[in-house]
Amino acid sequence: MIDIEQLRSEFPILATEVNGHPLTYFDNGATNQKPQSVIDALSEYYKGYNSNVHRGAHSLADKATQAFEQTRELLQQFVNAPKSEQIIFTKGTTEGINLVANTYGRANIQAGDEIIVTTMEHHSNIVPWQMIAQEKGATVRNIPISDEGEIIFEEFEKMLSDKVKIVSVVHASNALGTVNPVEKIIEKAHEIGAVVLVDGAQSAAHLPIDVQALDCDFFVTSAHKMFGPTGMGFLYGKEEILNDMPPFMGGGEMIKEVSFDGTTFNTLPYKFEAGTPNIADTVAYAKAVEFINRYGKENIAAREKELLDYATKKLIEEVPTAKIIGTSSNKVSVLSFIIDNIHNYDIGMMLDARGIAVRTGHHCTQPLMARYGLEGTVRASFSVYNTFEEIDKFIEALKRIVKMFG
Amino acid sequence: MSVATKSIEEVQNDIIDDFDLLDGDRESTIFYIMELGQELSALDEKHMVDENLIKGCQSKVWLTTEFEDGQIIFKADSNTDITKGLISLLIRVLNGRSPQEIMNAELFFFDKIGMNGVIGSQRSNGFASMIKQMKFYALAYSAKN
Secondary structure (H helix, E strand, O other), X not given: OOOHHHHHOOOHHHHOEXXXXXXXXXXXXXXXXXXXXXXHHHHHHHHHHOOOOXXXXXXXXXXXHHHHHHHHHHHXXXXXXXXXXHEEEEOOHHHHXXXXXXXXXXXXXXXOOEEEEEOOOOHHHOHHHHHHHHHHOOEEEEEOEOOOOOEOHHHHHHHOOOOEEEEEEEOEOOOOOEEOOHHHHHHHHHHOOOEEEXXXXXXXXXXXXXXXXXXXXXXXXXXXXXXXXXXOEEEEEOHHHHHHOOOOOOOOOOEEEEEOOEEEEOOOOHHHOOOOOOHHHHHHHHHHHHHHHHHOHHHHHHHHHHHHHHHHHHHHHHOOOXXXXXXXXXXXXXXXXXXXXEOHHHHHHHHHOOOEEOEEEOOOOHHHHHHHOOOOEEEEXXXXXXXXXXXXXXXXXXXXXXXXXX | OOOOOOOHHHHHHHHHHHHHOOOOOHHHHHHHHHHHHHHOOOOOHHHOOHHHEOOOOOOOEEEEEEEEOOEEEEEEEEOOHHHHHHHHHHHHHHOOEXXXXXXXXXXXXXXXXXHHHXXXXXXXXXXXXXXXXXXXXXXXXXXXX
């Protein structure tokens, strides 16, 4: 059992007020809040051992390098990667996908090939593939979804052929909450020789991740959706695939030797980490992983499920003009909905006036919104630190809004 | 001469007085703007086309004009009530005035009622786009006549 009061006290922002009300932060799908340990790690790095990694022959550089590489090892354990070299630091999920599209994709996609995504992808898992497909004369196809917001697996099976080179799927949908059956998808894709990228932006902090058990070829995620800093994330890849891939960006750190006659590249993971990396955020990322480990991901997930179930039940019972978008039985803690006759932006503004932060709009999933014939939804996404009282306050605010404008 | 009975400045002062009654309460202010939006008569659907959309607004805002006896009549609609409420305020200030008056209008009520802090920077930019579009229409009518 998690002591919620104790856990909440680790997050200074949760004690603040917004618009004269205690902050109720239900926009965790966009980014979640940071515990004091993560915040402290950032300033401790700059105050105590700011130095460039992997090069200086001095003690500070060594300390920075050790802290930097420790994060890699923690992440290796966090997703059960065979080796820490398979963890490539990135700016986040978007860069991870772009890295794979521009390296593996460019080297392996040919005219007439197909890349499969789902209808519920974030734009970051559509556009990079469209760009490489356009360049190569390939096609991006999308797996249709049911009204409940689940992929139609039979349709996916029908799409499989030797033309398919890459299947890139979201683990948990940011707009619906649906958890996709990635194990089954990976198994089927491997049968036809395609590689699979799993977009773990919404899953890494909420679902158990074992890249070896999943057998995914790539896994990408962002630190800022797992209590860590923004502008930080990682790509996991299978070793032989990463070794075969050409580099993404050129520069310092990623080379073995440079001459005007030619350049040889460094080994993993540095081959993909050109330039001085985001050292401070990498170091602080370790504290975010430690936070999750300290409370236990299973405990965190159980708490978030309780919050989701409670909010879903209350919304259905007490706001009858609300319609939930995404009703799969297997969801992360995302409650997306619309309310008759009231625009999602207006609802967001009115909730904000009571200090309740939600996301409104298309959630960077315009094809998904088009599938439902919607411009957008209101999305409340819960994190372990949210409370049932906050949900009560949220439902009361919605009831008032419906009474006045519904 | 405009058909409007009060000057642009007077109407703006009326708006400021109306908002003063809300005592700066954020929720009441938003509710009030939404009510204004709901009171604005809807545009005929045939006018809700892309050519009439104001560029630079996060929400969809359609704006049309008619020109009668040297005065511009604005009509507008939006897919969100808050945006509709915001443009209804501009219509209240600028409707039934000559192109010249609209072009020269100094619009101060928005800052005076502290709207920027309530609706946020993105919507404030959208509000600026509404004003720009209305003044653009005035310029076009003034050039034509």
